[in-house]
Amino acid sequence: MATASLEGKVAIVTGAGQGVGRGVSLALAGEGAPVVLMGRTLSKLEAVQQEIEERGGTAISVAGDVKSLEDIERCVNTTVDRFGRIDILVNNAQEVILGYLLDVTDDQIEQGWLSGPIATVRFMRLCHPYLKETGGAIVNMGSRVGIRPDPIRRGAYAAVKEALRSFTRTAAVEWAADGIRVNAILPYAMSPALEQLAAERPDEYDRTRLQVPMQRIGDPEQDIGRAVVFLVGPDSGYITGATVPVDGGIAFLG
Numbered sequence: 518m519a520t521a522s523l524e525g526k527v528a529i530v531t532g533a534g535q536g537v538g539r540g541v542s543l544a545l546a547g548e549g550a551p552v553v554l555m556g557r558t559l560s561k562l563e564a565v566q567q568e569i570e571e572r573g574g575t576a577i578s579v580a581g582d583v584k585s586l587e588d589i590e591r592c593v594n595t596t597v598d599r600f601g602r603i604d605i606l607v608n609n610a611q612e613v614i615l616g617y618l619l620d621v622t623d624d625q626i627e628q629g630w631l632s633g634p635i636a637t638v639r640f641m642r643l644c645h646p647y648l649k650e651t652g653g654a655i656v657n658m659g660s661r662v663g664i665r666p667d668p669i670r671r672g673a674y675a676a677v678k679e680a681l682r683s684f685t686r687t688a689a690v691e692w693a694a695d696g697i698r699v700n701a702i703l704p705y706a707m708s709p710a711l712e713q714l715a716a717e718r719p720d721e722y723d724r725t726r727l728q729v730p731m732q733r734i735g736d737p738e739q740d741i742g743r744a745v746v747f748l749v750g751p752d753s754g755y756i757t758g759a760t761v762p763v764d765g766g767i768a769f770l771g
Contacts, residue, residue, distance in 0.1 A: 524549035533552070534565060540737025544743055566578050605654055606656075607749075609658045614673040634684055649696060663682065686758050705763070705767060708737075
């Protein structure tokens with residue numbers, strides 16, 4: 518019988534209560550990793566935890582806001598207290614900022630930075646000593662919006678996501694000697710917003726879907742989650758500092 522590729526490795530996933538975060542958590546747990554689910558809504562986390570446990574996996578829920586350093590510290594400390602180690606960190610949580618540059622407020626931009634790049638750096642720093650000890654891996658979620666030539670109404674969001682990619686590359690190079698690998702994914706997958714669009718405006722949803730060369734929207738677990746499993750697992754041991762589009766071909770990294 519094959520051994521799960523992540524058996525015994527402990528993962529933290531932020532924004533784990535829905536969408537991509539849920540899918541990644543299910544995929545990691547399916548490969549044997551106990552998963553610490555962090556997000557703002559405890560009921561959503563507990564629903565994902567129940568899904569994992571019903572499949573025979575292990576998970577705990579830690580409600581908290583990634584914009585709060587205190588909540589981040591509590592999540593990391595809870596993980597170490599419960600499992601004694603950290604092997605995998607997936608920084609997925611991010612508040613989405615939409616609007617023209619003349620309309621987006623300073624507060625909205627600040628919330629985007631706090632929930633994205635700043636939270637990511639804080640998590641990476643706090644997890645660093647544990648990841649160094651285990652030879653761990655980090656995956657940060659970027660966005661194809663950051664490389665679009667026309668980020669209209671998405672400029673602030675694109676900026677924070679590109680900053681996150683820059684931090685990813687920097688950590689990968691600076692921490693390579695510590696045995697820590699750091700990569701970024703540009704995902705495109707079903708989300709609550711896309712599900713609502715499909716239900717309420719199916720024609721518009723189909724136009725969105727057909728913009729993807731593979732003509733389908735990614736599955737959070739089977740497409741994005743499996744890509745994360747690969748990037749944190751033994752088969753990608755020589756990959757670090759990379760940005761990997763997992764989006765059916767819609768993004769182009771020149």
